[in-house]
Amino acid sequence: MRDAYVVGAGQSNYGSFPDESYRSLFRTAVENTVDSVDNGIAIEEIDEAYVGTLGVGGRQLGLAGPAVTEHVGLHGVPVTRVENACAASGYAVRQAVMAVRSGMADVALAGGVEVMTDLSGDAVRYWLGVSGETEWERLSGTTFAGVYAQMASAHMREYGTTKEQLSHVAVKNHDNGAKNPKAQLGFTCTLEDAVNAPSVADPLTLYHCCPTTDGAAAALIVSEDVVEEFTDEPIRVAGVGAASDRVGLFQRDSYNAVPAAEKAGASAYEEAELGPEALDFAEVHDCFAIAELMAYEDLGFCERGEAGPFVESGATRRDGELPVNTSGGLKSKGHPIGATGAGQVVEAFDQLRGRAGERQLDDPKVGLTHNVGGSGGAAVVHIFEKEEGSA
Amino acid sequence: MSRGIRSIGAYAPSNRISADAFADAWGRFDAPGIETKAVPDADEDALTMGVEAARRALSVIGVDGADVDSLSFGTTSPPLAEEELTARLGSFLGVPDTAERRSYGGSTRAGVDALVDALGREGTELVIASDCPSGEPDDSREHAAGAGAVAFVVGADAPATVVERTEYTDTYPGTRFRQRGSDTIDGLDIGTYDRAAFIQPVAAAVSALDSKEADAVALQAPNGKLPYRATGPAGIDNGDVAAVETVSSLGDTAAASVPLSIVRSFEAGNDRTLAVAWGSGAGATALVIEGTAPVDAAIEGGSEIDYPAYLRRRGDIVGSKPDGGAAHVPVPTWRRSLPQRHRHEAGRCPECGAVAFPPEGACASCGSLAAFEPVELPLDGVVEAATTIGQGGAPPEFADQQAKQGAFGVAIVRFEADGEVAIPMQATGDVEVDRTVRAVPRRIYVEESVPRYGLKALPK
Numbered sequence A: 001m002r003d004a005y006v007v008g009a010g011q012s013n014y015g016s017f018p019d020e021s022y023r024s025l026f027r028t029a030v031e032n033t034v035d036s037v038d039n040g041i042a043i044e045e046i047d048e049a050y051v052g053t054l055g056v057g058g059r060q061l062g063l064a065g066p067a068v069t070e071h072v073g074l075h076g077v078p079v080t081r082v083e084n085a086c087a088a089s090g091y092a093v094r095q096a097v098m099a100v101r102s103g104m105a106d107v108a109l110a111g112g113v114e115v116m117t118d119l120s121g122d123a124v125r126y127w128l129g130v131s132g133e134t135e136w137e138r139l140s141g142t143t144f145a146g147v148y149a150q151m152a153s154a155h156m157r158e159y160g161t162t163k164e165q166l167s168h169v170a171v172k173n174h175d176n177g178a179k180n181p182k183a184q185l186g187f188t189c190t191l192e193d194a195v196n197a198p199s200v201a202d203p204l205t206l207y208h209c210c211p212t213t214d215g216a217a218a219a220l221i222v223s224e225d226v227v228e229e230f231t232d233e234p235i236r237v238a239g240v241g242a243a244s245d246r247v248g249l250f251q252r253d254s255y256n257a258v259p260a261a262e263k264a265g266a267s268a269y270e271e272a273e274l275g276p277e278a279l280d281f282a283e284v285h286d287c288f289a290i291a292e293l294m295a296y297e298d299l300g301f302c303e304r305g306e307a308g309p310f311v312e313s314g315a316t317r318r319d320g321e322l323p324v325n326t327s328g329g330l331k332s333k334g335h336p337i338g339a340t341g342a343g344q345v346v347e348a349f350d351q352l353r354g355r356a357g358e359r360q361l362d363d364p365k366v367g368l369t370h371n372v373g374g375s376g377g378a379a380v381v382h383i384f385e386k387e388e389g390s391a
Numbered sequence B: 001m002s003r004g005i006r007s008i009g010a011y012a013p014s015n016r017i018s019a020d021a022f023a024d025a026w027g028r029f030d031a032p033g034i035e036t037k038a039v040p041d042a043d044e045d046a047l048t049m050g051v052e053a054a055r056r057a058l059s060v061i062g063v064d065g066a067d068v069d070s071l072s073f074g075t076t077s078p079p080l081a082e083e084e085l086t087a088r089l090g091s092f093l094g095v096p097d098t099a100e101r102r103s104y105g106g107s108t109r110a111g112v113d114a115l116v117d118a119l120g121r122e123g124t125e126l127v128i129a130s131d132c133p134s135g136e137p138d139d140s141r142e143h144a145a146g147a148g149a150v151a152f153v154v155g156a157d158a159p160a161t162v163v164e165r166t167e168y169t170d171t172y173p174g175t176r177f178r179q180r181g182s183d184t185i186d187g188l189d190i191g192t193y194d195r196a197a198f199i200q201p202v203a204a205a206v207s208a209l210d211s212k213e214a215d216a217v218a219l220q221a222p223n224g225k226l227p228y229r230a231t232g233p234a235g236i237d238n239g240d241v242a243a244v245e246t247v248s249s250l251g252d253t254a255a256a257s258v259p260l261s262i263v264r265s266f267e268a269g270n271d272r273t274l275a276v277a278w279g280s281g282a283g284a285t286a287l288v289i290e291g292t293a294p295v296d297a298a299i300e301g302g303s304e305i306d307y308p309a310y311l312r313r314r315g316d317i318v319g320s321k322p323d324g325g326a327a328h329v330p331v332p333t334w335r336r337s338l339p340q341r342h343r344h345e346a347g348r349c350p351e352c353g354a355v356a357f358p359p360e361g362a363c364a365s366c367g368s369l370a371a372f373e374p375v376e377l378p379l380d381g382v383v384e385a386a387t388t389i390g391q392g393g394a395p396p397e398f399a400d401q402q403a404k405q406g407a408f409g410v411a412i413v414r415f416e417a418d419g420e421v422a423i424p425m426q427a428t429g430d431v432e433v434d435r436t437v438r439a440v441p442r443r444i445y446v447e448e449s450v451p452r453y454g455l456k457a458l459p460k
Helices: A022-035 A064-069 A088-102 A121-128 A144-159 A163-177 A191-196 A259-272 A289-298 A307-312 A337-352 B019-026 B046-060 B085-093 B110-119 B140-144 B191-207 B226-234 B238-242 B254-267 B307-314 B331-336 B338-343 B396-405
Strands: A004-011 A048-052 A079-082 A107-114 A199-201 A215-223 A235-244 A281-283 A366-373 A378-386 B004-011 B015-018 B036-039 B070-074 B100-104 B125-131 B148-155 B161-172 B216-219 B272-279 B281-290 B295-298 B346-348 B373-375 B380-389 B408-416 B420-426 B436-447 B450-459
Touching: A004 A022, A004 A088, A004 A337, A022 A064, A022 A107, A022 A215, A048 A064, A048 A088, A048 A337, A064 A079, A064 A107, A079 A088, A088 A107, A088 A215, A088 A235, A088 A337, A088 A366, A088 A378, A107 A337, A121 B396, A144 A199, A144 A289, A144 B380, A144 B408, A163 A191, A163 A289, A163 A307, A199 B380, A215 A337, A235 A259, A235 A337, A259 A289, A259 A366, A259 A378, A281 A337, A289 A307, A289 A366, A337 A366, A337 A378, B004 B046, B004 B161, B004 B254, B015 B019, B015 B307, B019 B307, B046 B085, B046 B125, B046 B148, B046 B295, B046 B436, B046 B450, B070 B085, B070 B110, B085 B100, B085 B338, B100 B110, B110 B125, B110 B148, B110 B161, B110 B254, B110 B272, B110 B281, B125 B254, B148 B254, B161 B191, B191 B226, B191 B272, B191 B281, B216 B226, B216 B238, B216 B254, B226 B238, B254 B272, B254 B295, B307 B396, B331 B338, B338 B450, B396 B408, B396 B436, B408 B436, B408 B450, B420 B436, B420 B450
Parallel strands: A048 A079, A048 A107, A281 A366, B004 B295, B070 B100, B070 B125, B216 B272
Antiparallel strands: A004 A215, A004 A235, A107 A215, A235 A378, A366 A378, B004 B148, B015 B036, B125 B148, B161 B281, B272 B281, B346 B373, B380 B408, B380 B436, B408 B420, B436 B450
């Protein structure tokens, strides 16, 4: 099996952009991706594309892939829309890796896009509920805030996790996002701000929930046969893991963990032949603060039940032993559903290539991205490694 | 013992509003003799209240829904003006598909009419009288309008029997009516005429009895004053009416009014109860009941609401349905899940014995695709995960309910049935992890104009 490499990654700004369309945002992401390739790349060199989008608002539910790739001049190539809720473009990246590793493509584009802020509040709440289990879970009256709040209640009950510990996630991620010029909510917040913010779904406050976001992101995945044409500093896709689970939380084996993420992480570690101790940083799916804490445990950053004290200790701050969500995460950088997974890869690429500006870590070698769909019905984990000997 | 009433179950919503709250809002209260009245929550109606009452009537004497040979339902406030609602009632209660079904309406006598007809049939009959009338906010009938439900199990060898019955009709149009297509009862408020429309048939029906002697009189109560206008002409004692009245605390319960007073009389252990139901138009039915039957009644109030909260629950100050669409579960899909919606019917995997909910697809335990065997779950479960969905945090299909009753709890509830299943449920109040809850019938939402019913979690 051939190795796959990331040679470029880029994103649009995340935020609310009434003057942009899903196509124009995707175009910005692709242009930034192309610009990030050391030796340049012509759009015609792309063999295959995968586009992640949920289609919030229903603007182009059918053929959303060609609708954006044709717009950026990627004419005639095979393009597939990937839908796995919030893990859509994490899975798009995985599809691109599969295409390259299999030999069917040498250069594959993986991206995602979502526009969420041009809808009425009711319409947004409708769309935020479509990836929950529709017949039972949603009809108990929940959107995702409610489902993750139930997970938080179970985590608190089992492990004594506190609202303050949840709030540390917000404080840390906002501190990082404030240093990310592409972040939607690029401001800092205090622990008091987070704890005392209005309740969204008890115990989750406003600061424990990510915003709705417009944005797009993309990455270029190439084969080992052609990687040298594009860069002298290749980032290898060292490990990929993915798993699915029952869509409704009530149908799962655990309410205070995400079994699909644990499984995806284990597969990625195994393929990369390394463990969490080898990571220099991670971008995890913090759609809600409890999700980041569960990610720590699912991915083995700390023992099961220890995520609260772990975040409280500062271990996952930029200056900690394992920085998490240096981009600001979904909480501060933003969460344009279909773009989020690819956007995490953008941060991994930027960190590994020393492009992360004020939030740059000190020469990281290995980074992980963790992208979860729904409340855990789908999960995908990638491990990226800077090649030994590269500059 | 012969055919008669074997048991009674009763239910009233726990919300109460006081006459004072109306007086504060309007400067007056137009329903004399009413101190408080029961108010259905935003997800309650005559059907859900009827199921509550029926569950109690059956369980108090250990009769199963499957033992019911016929089911009848009397109400003036059906959630749908046309549709055989006994089908869904029977589904909630596990009544066999072969059972006879009858619906009664159009008159506040409907509940007693259903009871009378049941006495003339054979087998075990479940009679449900459930009502929650409403009127325009400034109308005296709306000020009186309460809510409540009663269910009778009627059958052989009953401890309470009807020993005499009379009926009388006198034509009085326009005293209390609901126009076609309208949700609200109305009237012309012609004082003497209205009173005569009540007094004449009541007095005539009672006078026609061979013996009207009774320990208590369960008399129709459109408000708390009108019944006592009829006692003199009917030759009955005010005290005997007052002893078993429910109108002062529950309001006008229409088709359930007389049945609720029968409940009170049975609870008091009265050997002989005179029941007199009245319906506008006008007619009256008088029954003499000897003996009492076991009673399980849940008609005490739990929460006091103020007048704005009352108007919200009535939908009087709630905006139109929001846009954005609802979780679309097509009616045929919904129908396939009715055993789960109405009775939480789970399934046992024939391969490994694990219990699943909903009982469909591959067994989560062993992966078998063999058809599940039906498993009945207990009504009580324990909360495993919980939250509260605040105002504005609900999916659009619940926005109307939230506008009417505010934040609601949501929980994953574990039920034990020789194995465990977990079910996501909306709660009727605040819930937290480890709390015991009971699955109670409520309206889930209205989609494509069709009310969809299911079970919600009532904190115990």
